[in-house]
Structure formats: structure tokens, C-alpha cells
Amino acid sequence: MFILLCIVIVIAVMRDYTSGKIWPPFVPTPTPTRTVNSFLVEGDTHFQAGNLDAAIDSYNKAILLEPENVDVRVNLARIQVYSSASLTTDQERRDRLADALAVVDEARELAPQNADALAVRSFVLNWSANPALAGDRTKELRNAAEADALAAIQLDSSNALAKAYYAEVLIDQFKWGQAQDYIAQARENGEHLMDVRRVQAFVYEVLQEYNLAIEWYQKAIDVTPNLTFLYIRVGTLYRHNGGDVNFEIALEYFAKAANLNSQLGIEDPIPYMAIANTYIRMGEAMIASRNAYRALSINPYNPSTYGQVGVIYYKARNYEGAEMVLKCAVTGCNAEESCLAREEDPCQSDITTEKLPLSDSTVVYYYIYGSVLAGLHRSGQDDRCALASEVFKEIRERYYDTSNEFTRTVLGIVSASENICGITPGQVFSTPVPTRDYISTPTPQPTETPLVIPTFTPTP
Known part of the structure; x- marks a missing residue:
């Protein structure tokens, strides 16, 4: 009887094994394979949630599964363009837009007559044509964007x-x-x-x-x-309209952007910069400085953040504080200097910053830094004018075409500050005063006499 029972059990086990109901021992249980559609749904969900980096990651995974899917590439490129709006340096934006162009170019190669691919390629090229990013290629990229848009409209x-x-x-x-x-x-x-x-x-x-x-x-x-960049645009327009009521509404929109980032775990200094610039307009220098400091603590590795914070400190008349922060943007800072700029005491981090290349979008940091140095200079006591002359010389080497209104404005600011130091335009000022030890600089305090330095670059 026992033998018969064993035979019945063995037959049952073999039948279930053959049918797949029983999985062999020591073999991993299979997991379902993700489909392209599942990644697309995931990517669209992330996009709607405002987490564009996660959306990009999901779309890239979908492309790995279906590399010849044109629609996936087109949608990915569109998301990449919008994600560039939340990046803070010119190089980061260039890199992201270059990625988008590579993706949409692949889509165009797969389907040369696809109207959506041409339309999004026009979108990529037009945002890439920003003069601050493209320089001399602006017109070329803009014309290419126009050609692709027209081709898309002709097709559809x-x-x-x-x-x-x-x-x-x-x-x-x-x-x-x-x-x-x-x-x-x-x-x-x-x-x-x-x-x-x-x-x-x-x-x-x-x-x-x-x-x-x-x-x-x-x-x-x-x-x-x-999408936080939409809230930033609305807030900026309310701030532009001016008045206490509009300033308060602007702050609400900027706060919404900051809260969205916080909910998604995104570290983005842009909303705090926008809040700081609004409080500057409201005459609340201390609150503005706190929000600028918050932005710097979020992204202490990015020299552009130091530059933006320096401009805010300048507007708040904290000129000594602006000097050190702007130095980290314009010339770069070692770990001790960046600690001083971030008011980290004692200095426990090893954060350094690299010099921001001079461009139309960074020149504001350069001329304000040079002007602050000139304004704070004390003859025979420091080397600020020598440092300022080096900054102004670099500006003049790039901006020399006085037929350009932008250049004339920049050089007007530079000339006024050169006059303070008695600097001959284009020459480096020399001084016998040894280089200062920034680490021993006292805690920055606002200067009573304002330094009048016009700023014409739009800020968030």
C-alpha cells in the first residue's frame, strides 16, 4: 500500500513538473519582463509629476527595448529640452540640449518624413540658439529651427x-x-x-x-x-508688474515651485534665487540674503550659484559678503575660500569651485565683482584694485565691439569702476600690497554707502 501511494505521488509530481506548475529546485523564479509601454507610462507619469530627470531615465530604458521607435525618441527629446530650463549653468544646458538633438536626429534618420520629429527638432534647435549658449552660431541654429518647423508644417x-x-x-x-x-x-x-x-x-x-x-x-x-519652470515664469511676471500685492503673489508661485521640488526630492536652487530677488525688490535685504544662502547650501559645487548669490548680496548692500561669493564664480575658490563664502565655520567640507567662463550670461558676475573690489579698495591697505584690473582687462578683451549696445553698457560700467582705481583701460594695475589672506577676513557686514552698479541681466 505504501509503495502504491509513493508511485501515485511521483506520477503527480512529474505531471505538475511537466506542466510547469512546479519549478525546478535551485533555479531562480522568473520575473516578468518590462514592456516598452510600461516604461512609457512610467515616464509620462514622472513628467506629469514634474520629475523630468526620472522621466528621461524611463524613456531611455524604453529606447533600449525598441531602438527604432521614432515616437519614443521624439517624446524623449521634448522632455530633455524642458528639463534644461531647470539647469543652472550654460554648460549644463548646452549638454542637455546636445543630448536632445542627438536623440531627435536619430528619430529623423529613422523617419525622415515624420512631422513630429521635425517639429521637435525645431524646438531643440531654437532653444539651443539662445545667444548665451550658442554665441556666433545663434543665427545658424535659428534658421535651421525655422526650416525644420516649416518642413513639419508642409508634411502635416x-x-x-x-x-x-x-x-x-x-x-x-x-x-x-x-x-x-x-x-x-x-x-x-x-x-x-x-x-x-x-x-x-x-x-x-x-x-x-x-x-x-x-x-x-x-x-x-x-x-x-x-512643472516648476512654469511657476517661475508666472512669479517673475507678477514681480515685474510690481506693487506689494503682486510681490506677494509672486512669492506664492516661487514657493509652489520650491515645494514641488521638495516633494520630489529635487535639489534646485532656482526657486530660492527667485524668492531672494523678490524680497530685494520689497526692500527686505535680510530675508533675501537668507534665501540666497539657502540656494547656495543646495548647490555649493556650482560656481553659477555663487555668482547669483553674489548679485543678491550686492543688491542687499552686503558688499563684503558679495566680494567673496563672487570671487568663487569669477576666479574660482579653494576649499577654505568656499567655506568662507558659505559661512561654514569651522570649515569641514572640501568643496572647491572652478572659474566660470566669461560669456554674455556671466559677465554680470564679472563686472559686479570688479566694481565691488574697486568700491571697497583702501589705498595702501589692500590689493583690491589690482584684482579688479585683472577682471576688467579680461572683460575688455572679450567685449570690444562698441557698435554693440550690450558691449557699450558693459564697458560703461567697467570704465566707471576703473576710474575709481585710476586704472588705465586694458592695463593691469600693480600694487606693492601683498595678496590678502581671505581666511582671516572678518564676518561680512553691509557697507553703508551703496555702490551704484547697474544690472541689466534678467534674473529669475
């Missing part, structure tokens, strides 16, 4: 994204009337799209219809309520 005359992106190109080419025509066409069948609403807001913003711009940025937020 109902493509709302192509028309919206073309309107954005036209605005950047100062073709206001055509831009209004194309964004109106885009709205006919694409008003539900965030991109269309955002470009409509941008068109109104450039045309100085600020209340309408706010309305359309808010409509874009209604579609994608977790």
Missing part, C-alpha cells in the same frame, strides 16, 4: 506642435505678426496642449501683454501642474 498642415514651435522661432526672430498668426493656428486644434499654451504665453510676454501672458502660463499649468 494640422500639426499644432509644429505651428507652436514655429511661432516661438518667429518671436525669437522678432517677427511678431507672423508669430501671432501661427500660434493662433496652433490653438485651433491644439489649445489643449501644454506646449501650445506655453508658447501663447511666451508670445504675450514678449509683446509686453503681461496679464495675458500670466493667464496663458496658468492655462499651461492647468495641463501640467507640476
Whole structure:
């Protein structure tokens, strides 16, 4: 009887093994393979949540599974462009936009007649054509963006994204009337799209219809309520309108951006910079400085953050504090100097910063740093004018075309500060005073006499 029972059990086990109900011992249990669609859903969810880096990661995983899927590449490139809005240095933005261009170029190679691929390529090229990023290639990239947008519209005359992106190109080419025509066409069948609403807001913003711009940025937020750069734009426009009520509303939008980042675990200094600049406009220098310091603590490795904080300290009339922070942006800082700039006492970190290359977007740090050095100089007591002359010489070597209004403004600021130090333009000032020991510098205190240094670079 026992033998018969054993035979029955063995037969049952063999049947279940053959049918797959019983898995062999010591063999790992199989796990379900992720599908392309699952990664796309995940990526879209991250995008809607405002976590663009996570969305990019999900889309890249989808491409690994289906490398010839054109739509995946097109959507990835679009997300990469929007993610560049939250990066703080020119080089980071260039790199992200270069990644987007590489992705959309692959999509175009796979499907040369795909209207969406051409439309998004136009979007990538136009954002890459920002003069602060592209320099002499701005016109070339802008023309290429225009050509791709027109090609997309010719292939698909109902493509709302192509028309919206073309309107954005036209605005950047100062073709206001055509831009209004194309964004109106885009709205006919694409008003539900965030991109269309955002470009409509941008068109109104450039045309100085600020209340309408706010309305359309808010409509874009209604579609994608977790994209922080949209909140930053609305807040900036309210701040531009001025007045206590508008300042308070601006702060609410900037706070929403900061809170969204906090919920997602994203360390982004931009909302705190925007808050600090608003408090400066409100005359609240101490609160502004605290928010600037918060931004610096979030990203202490980024020299651009030091530069932005330095400008805020300058506006708050904390000139000694601005001097050290701007040094970390303009010339770079060793670990001890960066500790001093961040007021880390005792110094326990080994954070250094590299010099920011001089460009149209960083020159504001250079001329304010040089002007602060000149304003704080005490003859026979320090070497600030010698340091200032080196900064001004570098500026003059790059900005010499006085037919350009931007250059004339920069050189006007430089000349005024050179006069303070008695510096001959283009020459390095010499001094017998030894280099100062920054580490022994006393705690920065605001200077009573304001240094009047015009700032024309827009800030968040």
C-alpha cells in the first residue's frame, strides 16, 4: 500500500513538473519582463509629476527595448529640452540640449518624413540658439529651427506642435505678426496642449501683454501642474508688474515651485534665487540674503550659484559678503575660500569651485565683482584694485565691439569702476600690497554707502 501511494505521488509530481506548475529546485523564479509601454507610462507619469530627470531615465530604458521607435525618441527629446530650463549653468544646458538633438536626429534618420520629429527638432534647435549658449552660431541654429518647423508644417498642415514651435522661432526672430498668426493656428486644434499654451504665453510676454501672458502660463499649468519652470515664469511676471500685492503673489508661485521640488526630492536652487530677488525688490535685504544662502547650501559645487548669490548680496548692500561669493564664480575658490563664502565655520567640507567662463550670461558676475573690489579698495591697505584690473582687462578683451549696445553698457560700467582705481583701460594695475589672506577676513557686514552698479541681466 505504501509503495502504491509513493508511485501515485511521483506520477503527480512529474505531471505538475511537466506542466510547469512546479519549478525546478535551485533555479531562480522568473520575473516578468518590462514592456516598452510600461516604461512609457512610467515616464509620462514622472513628467506629469514634474520629475523630468526620472522621466528621461524611463524613456531611455524604453529606447533600449525598441531602438527604432521614432515616437519614443521624439517624446524623449521634448522632455530633455524642458528639463534644461531647470539647469543652472550654460554648460549644463548646452549638454542637455546636445543630448536632445542627438536623440531627435536619430528619430529623423529613422523617419525622415515624420512631422513630429521635425517639429521637435525645431524646438531643440531654437532653444539651443539662445545667444548665451550658442554665441556666433545663434543665427545658424535659428534658421535651421525655422526650416525644420516649416518642413513639419508642409508634411502635416494640422500639426499644432509644429505651428507652436514655429511661432516661438518667429518671436525669437522678432517677427511678431507672423508669430501671432501661427500660434493662433496652433490653438485651433491644439489649445489643449501644454506646449501650445506655453508658447501663447511666451508670445504675450514678449509683446509686453503681461496679464495675458500670466493667464496663458496658468492655462499651461492647468495641463501640467507640476512643472516648476512654469511657476517661475508666472512669479517673475507678477514681480515685474510690481506693487506689494503682486510681490506677494509672486512669492506664492516661487514657493509652489520650491515645494514641488521638495516633494520630489529635487535639489534646485532656482526657486530660492527667485524668492531672494523678490524680497530685494520689497526692500527686505535680510530675508533675501537668507534665501540666497539657502540656494547656495543646495548647490555649493556650482560656481553659477555663487555668482547669483553674489548679485543678491550686492543688491542687499552686503558688499563684503558679495566680494567673496563672487570671487568663487569669477576666479574660482579653494576649499577654505568656499567655506568662507558659505559661512561654514569651522570649515569641514572640501568643496572647491572652478572659474566660470566669461560669456554674455556671466559677465554680470564679472563686472559686479570688479566694481565691488574697486568700491571697497583702501589705498595702501589692500590689493583690491589690482584684482579688479585683472577682471576688467579680461572683460575688455572679450567685449570690444562698441557698435554693440550690450558691449557699450558693459564697458560703461567697467570704465566707471576703473576710474575709481585710476586704472588705465586694458592695463593691469600693480600694487606693492601683498595678496590678502581671505581666511582671516572678518564676518561680512553691509557697507553703508551703496555702490551704484547697474544690472541689466534678467534674473529669475
